[in-house]
Amino acid sequence: MNIGIIGGGLAGLVAGYELGKAGHRVTILERDSQLGGQVGTLEVGGERLERFYHHIFTSDSHVRELLAELGLASRLVWISSKVGFFRDGSLWDFVTPRDLLNFTPLSLPNRVRLGLASVYIQRQANWQKYEGVTARDWIVKYAGRRNFEVVWGPLLRGKFGESYDKVGMVWFWGKMRLRFGSREKGLQSERLGYLNGSFGLLVDELARAILRAGGRIFTEASVERIAVENGAARGVQLERPEVLSWREENGLAKDVHDLPEDALPFDAVIATVPSMVFERLVPDLPVDYVQRLKATTYQAAVCMVLTMARPLSHIYWLNISDPTMPFVAVIEHTNFVGAERYGGKHVVYLSNYLSQDNPLYRQTPGDLLQTYEPHLKRINPEFSLSWVESYRLFRDDSGQPIVTTNYSQKLLPMETPVGGLYLANTTQIYPEDRGMNYSIRLGRDVSRVVAGKSRLGGVLSRGNEK
Ligand SMILES: Cc1cc2nc3c(=O)[nH]c(=O)nc-3n(C[C@H](O)[C@H](O)[C@H](O)COP(=O)(O)OP(=O)(O)OC[C@H]3O[C@@H](n4cnc5c(N)ncnc54)[C@H](O)[C@@H]3O)c2cc1C
Structure with a gap:
């Protein structure tokens, strides 16, 4: 089958990787200029670093298996984490x-x-x-x-x-x-896993494997519409035809490429985008299905990455138990992975989850840093903005699905009311919380569902491990 995959995050890339291995021709279409979605990266001191803090747990078997399969297992390191709690103006170790x-x-x-x-x-x-x-x-x-x-x-x-x-x-x-x-x-103590060089390496290896299997990868390729004819998905339409086309040659490289302005034809389409985006992409979805899509909502994630000349504290993961503070956690990455990897710079993530209509969500990075400053001083009275060498702000509208009671009844199946159109996004992760491990599982599961529909066969399965 010729399969279009919307979204080049882990779910989309893993689905593409699995379907490529099974002999299908896959095309990944990613809106951003880089692959990885929520596990995308930036560069600090010559080293890659996740835009949103990332680690794995020992029970994350899908991540571990995939790293081994892609030859990355030796880069995985297990580190004792230092967890803390900020309450009543004091910092408490909480390990x-x-x-x-x-x-x-x-x-x-x-x-x-x-x-x-x-x-x-x-x-x-x-x-x-x-x-x-x-x-x-x-x-x-x-x-x-x-x-x-x-x-x-x-x-x-x-x-x-x-x-x-x-x-x-x-x-x-x-x-x-x-x-x-x-x-x-x-x-x-708690042991957490990190991939030396960042989880971006996993993204790269998946991309390479997809290209090697004859797949295509396009970034800056924002899908505007899923073309539906006679109740079945026939292809997708992009917002604009000019996209970046990826090739593997001395590492991953990109060329500008023009795709046809009318719909790109596919036999099946997998959407890994958030539910609110999916609803906009598909015309004339049945009303009851749209209601089900709308029934699961998200908190947006907003995360500021500071690089500093000095450390803020000795804690890796500092939970904030103070409603007057404008962030919920301070994650000092270089108290987990040494600052020497980042050219001696100390890396701190200031993490918050907000509804999209919260004014804090739209503040400019500079204004937000000003808002944060007095609160950082409460954590470390010596802190000064002069310590901050750079700051970057990342937002994701669908950072955290809101998992309410009786959620199993709200879970949407991967098959949609449109023939040949499949949905695999983080709202479908349950009973576990969203995480890379489960987006990898989503990608694997959706690839089985799609392959099960094709003449190449495949096992149809869905279910959470116990
Ligand atoms: C703040 C934060 C911290 C996290 N920390 C951890 C952690 O420590 N450990 C862990 O395991 N997990 C963590 N996660 C979760 C983990 O990153 C996600 O579960 C996983 O990366 C989601 O992958 P995905 O492919 O399902 O979704 P996404 O990564 O959201 O991928 C969806 C992709 O679709 C693209 N897209 C959207 N619309 C369009 C369109 N119209 N056309 C084309 N492309 C489109 C998006 O750009 C995106 O790349 C964290 C997440 C956040 C937000």
């Missing part, structure tokens, strides 16, 4: 059971209760029993109101804004299982 016992914003009984609730939840294998419960209600009931107010409530609010009390317990369960699953024996 070991002893750190929890030292966390005096909570009374001793509450600290013990928090620890017990954390261990209990990560030991539960049956997530289905949490489908109808919100995270807030479960936490208040089992961990206690004070623990919710001090620890988990601010994190839920930070990530989901006004929707925080609608988030399903299954989302929280998935998050806790991942984090505790990545702990060393005895719960002493």
